[in-house]
Amino acid sequence: MSQEEVDILKRALERERASRKAAEKILEEKSAELYEVNKKLEESHAELTVLYNKTSSQLQGVFENIVDAYVIMDLWGNILKMNEAAVALLGFKTVHDEGNLSTLVHPKEVDKVEPAFRKLFEEGSITDFKIKIRTKQNISKFVHINASIIYEDGRAVAAQGIVRDITLENEYQRAIEAEREKYRSIIANMNLGLVEVNNDDVIQMVNQSFVEMSGYDEDELIGKKGGELLVADKSSEIIQKENQKRLKGQSNSYELTVKSKAGDIRYWLISGAPNYDLKGNIIGSIGIHLDITELKNLEFQKEKLLHKLEKSNDELQEYAHIVSHDLKSPLRSIDALVSWIREDNKDKLDDRTQENFKLIQSTLEKMEHLISSVLEYSSIGFEASNNTQVNLNELINDIEQLLYIPDHITLKILRELPTVKVDKIKMQQVFQNLISNAVKYNDKEKGMIEIDVEEHKGMFKFSVKDNGVGIEKKYHDKIFKMFHALNKNKESTGVGLSIVKKIIAHYEGDIWVESEINNGTTFYFTLRK
Amino acid sequence: MKNLNILLIEDDMIEVMKLKRASGSLNLNHNITEANNGEEALKILEEKENLPHIILLDLNMPKINGIEFLKILKADDQLKYIPTIILTTSSNQRDLLECYKIGIAGYVLKPLKYEEYVSKIEKLLSYWSVNELITT
Structure with a gap:
């Protein structure tokens, strides 16, 4: 291998080494980034978990503490979960008890269950469902249910609902209903005619009795003005005047002359009272009508x-x-x-x-x-207008002037006589008759006549006493009767004492006599104070 | 004292006799005309030339009674001036008031006793005989 070749290879290796280093560095960097991200994710997960736990426990709290009974059931009605309120309402012992809601339905109301379930499944919820149940403790209750389906992945899996006990509410309602029914029945069956009119006297409601009293059918009455339909002479004015009183909130009774459908004149006694709406506004009046025609006649x-x-x-x-x-x-x-x-x-x-x-x-x-x-x-007639305050002392003095009282007879007033409200002439007749009798039948050398008064239980008891011939006991009643003069002389007609008695009786008093032969006679009579 | 022309309207025969006898026994020369009832009296009074000075009138009479007669009399323009004295047994307060209301010259109650009657008539006639009276 040539140097050149070696150099080329060396350089290639060099580059390779460098690029690997670079790659390693990048990897390192990326890995650090990943680590960071992962760390952050872990943190946020932890936060979420906390949050979730918090929310969950909050929900649990709500679930447990909710006042209303809360129940979760499966699609067949088996209880999956319920709160304490539900336990109490349904009569279970603990929240862990098992049961099926449909078995709690009152036997009379099982027919209501199926349609309710269908509605729940089809619509996803049901509200205002009322049903009677019988709890585990065998107590009948009336409950109100709002429920909805719980879905999982779009599939119905269970249902949750809030159950409220409306037994009491229902009882109140029934009691009110019963009361209402009671009054309706009273109103319908009472002998008094009842009419409700608005502020324009237009009839809103009548009861059966009123229909009978008036002779008109209910249809003929409602929507009509009472005053126009049943009017007789001036009744219409009276009704208007009375309706004015209702507008002022006054209640009272008055008599009315009306004409029934048959044209009979009837007399009604009406007790009217203003009718208020819930806000306290006067919306008309209610009248109770009593037919007093018989009484009036x-x-x-x-x-x-x-x-x-x-x-x-x-x-x-x-x-x-x-x-x-x-x-x-x-x-x-x-x-x-x-x-x-x-x-x-x-x-x-x-x-x-x-x-x-x-x-x-x-x-x-x-x-x-x-x-x-x-x-x-x-001809003794009494007129109240003739009654005046009469001083009886003065009256006796007048009589003394008027009558002839012989010198041997003395007339005395023992206790001062009162002033009474009577017809003066009548009272004069009373004393004059008694005194002249006392004069007439006095046979003593020294005759005396004593007039006296006592107060007794709201009455005045007067006495006219003489020391004359006296009257036999068997005549004590007779002398007050007509034509029973005991002495048949010219002046005695036997009418005087009957006149006295008639007058005393008119003033609601009594008259009687006490007497002893030869010793004298005392006439007593009473007058109301 | 002048002689009076008296019209006595009275249905009771004995009452008529009483007045005549009383007048006679008192030596009064009054001229007494009798009418037994109101209708008869009205007929007599039609003769305007010869009207009585005074009329003595009983209240209780058949047909036209005293009060009715009095009303007819007082409705007449000429006859209403003749003094009319009621001579009656009725002490009824209503009659008394009614008569004075229509217009009378006196109201005398007939007493039971004849002597009292004579004395009342004497006073009555002597009173009217000293009066100035309307003459026709």
């Missing part, structure tokens, strides 16, 4: 009767006047005729006949007196 009847009674009382009084006139006229004529006979035959009649004629005339007088008394008794 009774009231009218009563008024009519009262009117009739008043009239017949009036007529009776007139009648008494006429009768008394007609009865008195012949007496006057007899008296005149007797007078003339006596006058014309002054010298021809003997004493006995003259005496008898006198007797005829005094009998006539007595008869006239009787007729007057009957008239007086039957």
Whole structure:
């Protein structure tokens, strides 16, 4: 081999060596780079792992701590995983218990399961699914489920769902429903007509009773104005006025005259109250209607009767006047005729006949007196407007002036008499009758009449006491009856005490007598304070 | 004292006799015309030439009663000036008020006793005989 050749080879080797070195260096460099990258990858992997673990445990926490029951099941309903809430809700003992959700469905509701599963698979989720279940502890519950399918590589592998116990909610709802039903039934069946109108008096709702009361069908009523449909005379104005009150939020009752579909005039008592919406705005009113036609008719009847009674009382009084006139006229004529006979035959009649004629005339007088008394008794009319405050002390003084009280009889008021609200003339009649009786039937040398008063249980008890002849016990009741004068003399007609009794009875008082023969009599009577 | 022309409207015969006898026994020479009811009286009063000085009127009468008669009288332009005295048994307050409302010259209650009657009539007639009266 030549030198040249050797040199060439040497140089070639040299170059080779150099390029290998360069390659080695590059390799070295690359390897260092790789190492770096690998190191970085390792770091980021570690970070990811941490992150993953963190997230996973977070999810686990969420899963475990979620208030609602959370369940993961396979496609056949077998529980794969559940949280504590689910354990409690479904009646399991621990989260590791095994079970199939479809076996928990209430037997009455198994039909609901299949369609729900189908929906879940076809649509990937199901919401607002409500079903009754029976838990492991055999407790019936009503639950609400939202569920969705879990996919792996696009393939359904399981399903997860949140289950909520709405048993209570459901019970509330049912209770409200029951209440509503109860009131609906009350409203439908009560005898009171119920109407709901809006602010323009347009009928929104009526119950059966109102339909019957008005004679109109429900269809004929709803959408109409109550005031226009059922109006009778001025009712429409009244309804408008009452509706104004509702707008102001006032409730009250009023009477209304209405015309039913058949054209009958009926009287209704209406209790109206404003109707509010949920926000508290007045949206109309609710009226409860009671048909008071019968009552009203009774009231009218009563008024009519009262009117009739008043009239017949009036007529009776007139009648008494006429009768008394007609009865008195012949007496006057007899008296005149007797007078003339006596006058014309002054010298021809003997004493006995003259005496008898006198007797005829005094009998006539007595008869006239009787007729007057009957008239007086039957004309005692009471009018409340005649009642005034009467001072009885003054009244007695007046009577003393009016009556003839002989000198041997003294009239005394023991305790001061009250002032009472009565008809003065009537009260005068009472005392005058009692005092004049006491005067008339006094046979003592020193006669005395004592008037006294006691207060007793909201009543005044008056007494008029004398020391006269007295009244036998057997007559104590009789003396208050008409025409029971015990002494048949000219002035006693037997009407005075019945008038007294009638007046006292009018003031809701009592009258009675206590007496002892020869010792005197006390008349007692009571008056309300 | 002048003699009065009196129209007595009274349905009761004995009442008529009473007035006549009382007037006679008092020696009064009044001229008493009787009418037994309101209709008769109205007929008498048609004779305007010879109207009575006073009228004594009973209230309780058949057909036209006293108050109705009084109303007819007071509605008449000429007759309304004749003093009319009620002579009645009715002490009914309503009658009394009604009569004074329509217009009367007196209201005398007939007493039971004839002597009292005579005394009342005497006073009544002597009162009217001293009065100046419308003459036709």
